[in-house]
Amino acid sequence: MRWFSGVIKLDHSELSFEEIGRINRNTSFNYNVYKHQIIQKSLALFSIDSSYEHNPITHKDNCYFVGDVRLDNRKELLTLLPFLGADISDEQLILHLFQEKGPDVFSILLGEFSFLIWDTSRYQAIFVRDQLGIKTLFWSLQETTLYFASDIFLMESCIRLQRINDEYFFDFYKSNASADNDITPFKDLFRIRSGTRVLVDTRGANSQRYWSIANVNQSINYRDLSEYIEHLFHLLAESVQYRLNSTHPNAVLMSGGLDSTSVFAIAQHLSKFNSGYKTFAVSGVFNLHKSSDEREYIHPVLQQYEVEPRFEVCDDYGVFYNFPQDTSFSFEPAVNAATYALTRATIERSVKEGAKTILTGYGGDHVMGGSEAVLADLAGQLKIKALFSHLYPFALHRRLSVPKVLWHSAIAPHLNLGLIKEWTTDRKAEYIYELKKINTFNKQNFFRQISGTKARIFSDRVIAAEFGVDISHPFLDRRLIEFLYSIPGELCWNAGTTKWLLRRTMQNKLPNEVIWRENKTDHLSLTFQGLRQSWPVLYPAIEEGRVCRFGFIDLKEWRAALELWRQGHLTRDDIWVLLAIEIWLYRLEQKTSVS
Structure with missing residues (x-):
């Protein structure tokens, strides 16, 4: 897990100790972290890492670089600069490419990254975020002082939390809790959008979208189904391999569904060719909530690969478990904060088993389902x-x-x-x-x-940060996504069978009862147990209807919807999004003591 931050005087004047102190913040987590920094007259860069592998802050000639980077196409990129050695870091490679080829080179980077390049000769800062927005990046320009960080909590002293931006909440609501705009919940604080580069100087900011799936113009049409299967498996295997750690054990958060079991099966396949890949599965199971338990599908997968089960019993972790004490304040609302305790339990178990990297099947429904x-x-x-x-x-x-x-x-x-x-x-x-x-x-x-894949950021950047681990999602890979976007739609959705191509690809690699499973496990009993337990504390916190200020619902409707929802009636499709906003505003009041 890595965080970075910095402050730059765009006019090259001298930074004050106060300005440096605002952005030079530590994490609040209870494990060892390692800090790198460069502090000069008009520039201060900081990087905090849960491992001490290399220094992610670098410079060459007139440019400085800081970021969180994992490149997947190093070999191809190195052919563009044959004079560079193969042992060059990802950060140095990007900086060399930028100086030799210009900013258009960012469109050919594959992997997960967010970074800043400060060009001292042009007095320009360039922010870049990966195509799918896996890594996050934020900035604020205050006169000629530019603050930035990978996470908002690092910028808490640079912004006024009381100045919330109503427009953000309209975007959050209309995007079904998957906002990817340049605005944030706070005025004067901005986000780098996925697939975007932003140039900032004393004149302001200029944003350019360098990649969008909507701009991918290719069609892939093979003669035979076997060619699609072979291509898909190759891309999945590459995606999983790039995300595996060969130094430490890896965990897969594995349910009994097709997506996470596919990731686990491919990781086991890769271990046959590289003994450094040690991967185990961690599964949340339920003894009391039988309708939520998936061991009948998990056991056959573990048996096929002769792996011991690692089960975490999660019967107690209903929604809003121990509200509000057990969830730290996150600087953006998140629907899946309601299941914080459940997700945290499986991540914590993975860490106790020795994992530094955790893989999930998240995104499979989005890209494979059709x-x-x-x-x-x-x-x-x-x-x-x-x-x-x-x-x-x-x-x-x-x-x-x-x-x-x-x-x-x-x-x-x-x-x-x-x-x-x-x-x-x-x-x-x-x-x-x-x-x-x-x-x-x-x-x-x-x-x-x-x-709609931005919901994962809460688990990636908030929960995983508590333990200093990296969470990766192999289905959210640019090459895989561009392939699936370009093939005939009937291959994913075939006469009503979703994920048809993935099911065919995983033949013989997973048990048939998992491959051709149609039903999805529900967590309704766990949900309503959590509501019963948390309601005496939850309802007084949310009955005020702070969300009503935006006009999505009036106070009378809000309270009626809450009562019906508590009784098990699905009253509104947007109830979870409204709750995420309401609870976030309540927690913000707690934090700032301002209503």
Whole structure:
């Protein structure tokens, strides 16, 4: 786990001790961290690392670099600069590429990264964030003083927490809790968007999106299914391998679902070729909540690979467990903060077992699942035989009306109704504009799904930070995502069977009952146990309806929705998003003592 921060005088004047002290903050976590720093007249850079592998702060000629970087295509990048040695660090390699090739080189970087380059000759700061926004990066310009950090908590002394930005909460709500805008909950504090570079100087900021899945213009059409399977497995294996640690044990947070078991199976496959890859699975299990327990699917996977189970019993960890004491304040609202205790328990168990790196199956639903948008594409292409070959089995299996499915999923989207209307209702104009640029409905759905993967940041940057471990998600890999975006949609969604290509790819690598499993485990009993236990403390904290200030719901509706929700009725699709905002505002009041 790595954090970095810094402060720069854009006019090259001298930094004060106060300005340096504002950004020179330590983590509050109880394990050893190692700190690197460079402090000069108008520049101070800091990096805090949970391991002491190398110094991520570097400079060359007139440029300084600090960041959190893992490059996956080093070999290809080194061919662009043959005079460099193979042992050069990722940070130094990026800095050399920037100085030799210019800022356009950022578009060919593959991996996970966020970083700053300070060009002293041009008095320019360049911020860059990876294409999928795995790493985070924030900045604030106050006159000619530029503050920045990988995480907002490092900038707490640089901003006024009481000055919240209402626009952010509209974006958070309209994006279904997956905001990826340049604004943050606080005025004067800005985020670097995923796939974006931002140039900041004394004149202000200039932002440029250097990558978006919407701009990927390629089609992959093989003659045979085996070629798709081979290509997908190769990309998955590469993605898992890049994220494995060969020095320390790795953990996979493994449920009984296809995504996490696939990651675990591929990690076991890779260990046959590299003895340095030691990977085990950690699974949250339930003795009391039988409907939430997945051991009937987990055991066969462990047996196939002859691995001992590592089970963490999680019966006590209902939603809002020990609210509000057990969850530290996060500087952005997060829906999955409600399940903090459950996620933390499995991460803590992984750490106790010796893991420094934790892999998950997160993102598999988003990139592998597909949707019935395939039907609209087939209808638009007048492939009537293929359309009904997918439509009939889907409708019959789901017990849906064939004419209704034909209208809603195949015909109505071409009239801006049906599926497409659901996708764009209450969304921001910028989002709708980018969505409509995409020329197939299947790819539009893919864009939607990718846009909704930001929820993982809470576990990655808040919970994992408590233990100094790195959490990685192999399904959120640029090469894999560009491949899946470019293949025919029917390969992921086949007559209503989601993840069809992944299921075929994992044949013989996982038990059949896992590969072809259709049902998903629910956690309703655990949810409502948590509500019963936390309600006496939770309700007085949220009944005030702070979220009502934004106009999403009025106070009377809010309290009625809470009462019905507590009784087990799904009152509103947006209840979890509204709760995330309400609880965050409540916690902010606690922190700042300002209502």
